[in-house]
Amino acid sequence: xxxxxxxxxxxxxxxxxxxxxxxxxxxxxxxxxxxxxxxxxxxxxxxxxxxxxxxxxxxxxxxxxxxxxxxxxxxxxxxxxxxxxxxxxxxxxxxxxxxxxxxxxxxxxxxxxxxxxxxxxxxxxxxxxxxxxxxxxxxxxxxxxxxxxxxxxxxxxxxxxxxxxxxxxxxxxxxxxxxxxxxxxxxxxxxxxxxxxxxxxxxxxxxxxxxxxxxxxxxxxxxxxxxxxxxxxxxxxxxxxxxxxxxxxxxxxxxxxxxx
Numbered sequence: 001x002x003x004x005x006x007x008x009x010x011x012x013x014x015x016x017x018x019x020x021x022x023x024x025x026x027x028x029x030x031x032x033x034x035x036x037x038x039x040x041x042x043x044x045x046x047x048x049x050x051x052x053x054x055x056x057x058x059x060x061x062x063x064x065x066x067x068x069x070x071x072x073x074x075x076x077x078x079x080x081x082x083x084x085x086x087x088x089x090x091x092x093x094x095x096x097x098x099x100x101x102x103x104x105x106x107x108x109x110x111x112x113x114x115x116x117x118x119x120x121x122x123x124x125x126x127x128x129x130x131x132x133x134x135x136x137x138x139x140x141x142x143x144x145x146x147x148x149x150x151x152x153x154x155x156x157x158x159x160x161x162x163x164x165x166x167x168x169x170x171x172x173x174x175x176x177x178x179x180x181x182x183x184x185x186x187x188x189x190x191x192x193x194x195x196x197x198x199x200x201x202x203x204x205x206x207x208x209x210x211x212x213x214x215x216x217x218x219x220x221x222x223x224x225x226x227x228x229x230x231x232x233x234x235x236x237x238x239x240x241x242x243x244x245x246x247x248x249x250x251x252x253x254x255x256x257x258x259x260x
Contacts, residue, residue, distance in 0.1 A: 004020060004034070005019075005020055005021040005030060005031050005034055006018070006019065006020065006031065006034035006035050006037070006038050007020050007056065008038045008041060008042075010045070010047070010048060011193070012197055012200070013047060013048060013049045013050070013197065013200035013201065014048070014049070014050050014051070014052060014193060014196040014197055014200050015041075015042040015045065015048040015050070015051045015052070016051075016052050016053075016054065017035070017038045017039070017042065017051060017052070017053045017054075018053075018054050018055065018056050019031075019035075019053075019054070019055045019056065019057070019061070019062055020055075020056040022056075022057060023057070023059075023060070024057070024059075024060040024062075024063035024106070025055055025057060025060050025061065025062040025063060025111070026062070026063045026064065026065065026066040026067070027062065027064070027065055027066060027081075027085070027110060028065075028066045028069050028081065029077075029080060029081045029084065032081060032084040032085050032088060033084060035088050036084060036087065036088050036091070039051075039088060039091050039092060039095070040091070042095075042097065043091070043095050043096075043097060046259065048097065048200070049097060049098075049196075049199060049200025049201065049202070049204055049207070049259075050097055050098045050099075050100065050195075050196035050197070050199040050200040051095075051097055051098070051099045051100065051196070052099075052100045052101075052102050052192050052193070052196050053099060053100070053101050053102065053114065053118060054101075054102035054104075054189075054192075055102075055104070055105060057105055058104070058105060059105045059106060059128070060105040060106045060107075060111075061101075061103050061104065061105045061106065061107040061111055061115070062107060062108075062110065062111025062114060063106060063108050063109065063111055064108050064109025064110035064111045064112075064113075065081070065085075065109060065110050067137075082142050082143065085110060085113075085142075085143045086142075086143050086144065088114075089113065089114065089117035089143055089144055090117075092114075092117045092118060093117055093215060095211075096204070096207070096208030096211060096212070097204075097207075097208070098119045098120060098196070098199045098207060098211065099117075099118040099119050099120075100118060100119065100120045100121070100122065100192055100195065100196050101114070101115040101118040101120070101121040101122070102122060102188060102189065102192045103115060103121065103122065103123040103124065103130075103170070103179065104123065104124040104126060104128075104185055104188055105126075105128050106128045106129050106130075107128075107129075107130045108129065108130065108131050108132075108133060108167065109131075109132060109133060109134060109141070109145075110141075110142075110143055110145075112130055112131065112132055112145065113132075113141060113143040113144055113145045113148065114143075115130075116144070116145065116148035116149060116152060116178075117144065117148065119211065120180055120195070121178065121179040121180055122179060122180055122181050122183060122188060122191060122192050122195075123170045123173060123174065123179040123181075123182050123183070123188070124170070124182070124183055124184065124185040124188040125170065125171075125182055125183065125184055125185060126170060126185055128169075128170065129167035129168065129169065130167060130168055130169070130170065130173050130178075131161065131165065131166060131167035131168055132145045132146075132149065132161065132162060132165060133165035133166075133167065134165060135162065135163065135164065135165040136165040140162070141162070145162075146158070146162055149161065149162065151218070152177065152178055153176055153177065153178060157176060170182055201257070202257060203239075203241035203242070203245065203255075203257040203259065204241075204257070204259035205236060205239055205241060205259060205260070206236055206241065206242075209232040209233070209236060212228075212232060213225075213228060213229050213232050216228055217229065239260060240258055240260045241255075241257045241258060241259065241260065244256060244257060244258070245257070
């Protein structure tokens, strides 16, 4: 197995960022810096249209921060780690590409915060747990967990989970809408790839505009959100991809989008 703690690869316009720090993918500063480099690599590659984040471990997606190292570090060192983690999640959300979380193992604390920053989340069936247990350490989530959880699940459910830090199952996560779909373990990777490929082969400018409209618009009033949509939509009419989309429709063929 490679000694790299973050593996990066591409397949048919889909980038893979794979966590590879056994046994639990608990992260430290080196992990987060390597994760940052992988995000930047995917974002800067015009041949990448979608990104899948997954794990090389069968048991863990990510267990969050390495508690042993966190306890050994002083507060200043831990703040450097937290700052990098926050920047990574902000980069995922600000990206014009769709990020997909492929979850098939324990996903806790900062691991779940990474998942929630992704745009789409798919999980496998299995006996593993998800959760934000920071309260059990006398803390609260520090990488956006409370804010993203409430936006995904609503106030009551988010507070129910955050106030105890108790873990929950993948089935519950799917029932609540935290993950988009629950799949048999043997089907998860192929499902994620097919979805990512369908996005990656789409019109990149329109995909980026769609993500921006949704992510920014949810924080705005309806009138401001409609204005944002208009501002993002109108420039697309003059793009190659819009013209190609119309022509392909009229000619009853698949479009050949170029991201321009």
